[in-house]
Amino acid sequence: MASTRWRRRLARGAVGGLAALALAGVLPAAASASTKEAGHPAGPAIHHVFVIVLENENIDATFNDPPADPYLAHTLPGMGALLTNYYGIGHNSLDNYLALISGQPPNPDTQADCPIDAAMTSPGLTASGIETGTGCVYPADVPTLANQLTEKGLTWKEYAQDMGNIPTREAAACGAPTVGQPDDTEVAVPGDGYASRHDPFNYFASITGNRTYCDAHDVAMGSTTGAMPATAVPGETGLATDLKSAKTTPNFAFITPNLCNDGHDYPCPDQASGASALADIDAFLQTWVPKITSSPAFTKGGGLLLVTFDESEVGYNAESASSCCNETPGPAAAQPGGTGPGGGPVGAVLISPFIKPGTVVSTAYNHYSTLASVEHLFGLPLLGEAATVSSTFGPQVFDRPKG
Numbered sequence: 001m002a003s004t005r006w007r008r009r010l011a012r013g014a015v016g017g018l019a020a021l022a023l024a025g026v027l028p029a030a031a032s033a034s035t036k037e038a039g040h041p042a043g044p045a046i047h048h049v050f051v052i053v054l055e056n057e058n059i060d061a062t063f064n065d066p067p068a069d070p071y072l073a074h075t076l077p078g079m080g081a082l083l084t085n086y087y088g089i090g091h092n093s094l095d096n097y098l099a100l101i102s103g104q105p106p107n108p109d110t111q112a113d114c115p116i117d118a119a120m121t122s123p124g125l126t127a128s129g130i131e132t133g134t135g136c137v138y139p140a141d142v143p144t145l146a147n148q149l150t151e152k153g154l155t156w157k158e159y160a161q162d163m164g165n166i167p168t169r170e171a172a173a174c175g176a177p178t179v180g181q182p183d184d185t186e187v188a189v190p191g192d193g194y195a196s197r198h199d200p201f202n203y204f205a206s207i208t209g210n211r212t213y214c215d216a217h218d219v220a221m222g223s224t225t226g227a228m229p230a231t232a233v234p235g236e237t238g239l240a241t242d243l244k245s246a247k248t249t250p251n252f253a254f255i256t257p258n259l260c261n262d263g264h265d266y267p268c269p270d271q272a273s274g275a276s277a278l279a280d281i282d283a284f285l286q287t288w289v290p291k292i293t294s295s296p297a298f299t300k301g302g303g304l305l306l307v308t309f310d311e312s313e314v315g316y317n318a319e320s321a322s323s324c325c326n327e328t329p330g331p332a333a334a335q336p337g338g339t340g341p342g343g344g345p346v347g348a349v350l351i352s353p354f355i356k357p358g359t360v361v362s363t364a365y366n367h368y369s370t371l372a373s374v375e376h377l378f379g380l381p382l383l384g385e386a387a388t389v390s391s392t393f394g395p396q397v398f399d400r401p402k403g
Helices: 004-010 070-079 093-102 145-151 211-217 277-293 367-378 384-388
Strands: 048-054 081-087 156-160 218-220 252-256 303-309 348-351 359-366
Touching: 048 093, 048 277, 048 367, 070 277, 070 348, 093 145, 093 367, 145 156, 145 252, 145 367, 156 211, 211 218, 277 303, 303 367, 359 367, 367 384
Parallel strands: 048 252, 048 303, 081 359, 156 218, 156 252
Antiparallel strands: 081 348, 303 348
16 A cells, blocks of 8 residues: 555645555555546557667767668668657756656756756646656656556566676666765776666666665666676576566566767777777667567567667757757756757667568657657556657558568
8 A cells, every 4th residue: 555655745746547556565656647648549569668778969970871880870770660850858868868768857957967866856746747846866756657567567677788797886786876975877987887877767766765676677787698797686687588588578678788888988988999989889789689679579579679869969059959749848947958948859760570671750759759659559648748749659650560
């Protein structure tokens, strides 16, 4: 049963679809606040969604420049759909990651990537479920896609590369910084390129408030053979191991490369680099995308893979801070993009048995669109800004019946 404290917090303004997550000490209490519970559009029978987020590039430098990154810009679009008008929602990194799993808009702390893991100050929820306070750690009544999935009996995992490689730097599971303390993972170090700010599940008390629950879901990515760091929590498995069967593959997998393989750092202080940051990205994708797309969960269980970037290049020019899709600022930050309304055009690729290879889609989408689309696929209420987007992934993307 939900705690009395949680019930009091719900009275602050969370709306439609409120439900306690109370699985006998395994799952922390959380609200299922939503701005819209309307009937979801009919979609394909997708049961496993994979999301890979890369770093800090405008679409012109990546998907539109195949010689720089031939696997990302040529091979992957040839396997699925290239979304030519896909946007980040702000600057810098963290606010984009948070948007993908919660629909929460930026605030000044998340725009600054939370170098101090500050608790939320003056917290409160609008009628549409948007947090009005500032800070880094959202209170337990702010729900996420992860909480929604658990509540519905579906599974999820965050797979974070390098997490726990240096246990004095971050834990081997649920590697969130200590609230009120500096984030020691802001910069990669030799042997460990994990960055907490690229692991959005760290910033919600509805997840981190129960360590057992967080440890079971926010895990190290492991190696391509499924091996884990020596410091790994007993019983955990890596992504490669989980992909061996549909039963062990979560319904939703959020995959966070380290600071080298996501293109953030070049040259890499924690591992050998290729010829460029984009070459490092290509090498990572060439290793992992085939493992995902050939897995039983993807081929037989109805899979969907999204590969995108968090934000456009951080030049804060008009294009890099542009927006789409009815994005509106939240109550705590008037300019989500720092000097503009959004995170700029980053592009994305979607791969699925339900998508014709080589499809090109010009419809505008952003990270809130992704959240809304995933919620549609799993029959979940729309969280925060996901309820406001102008478009979600529909027939223009899913243009091939599976068979």
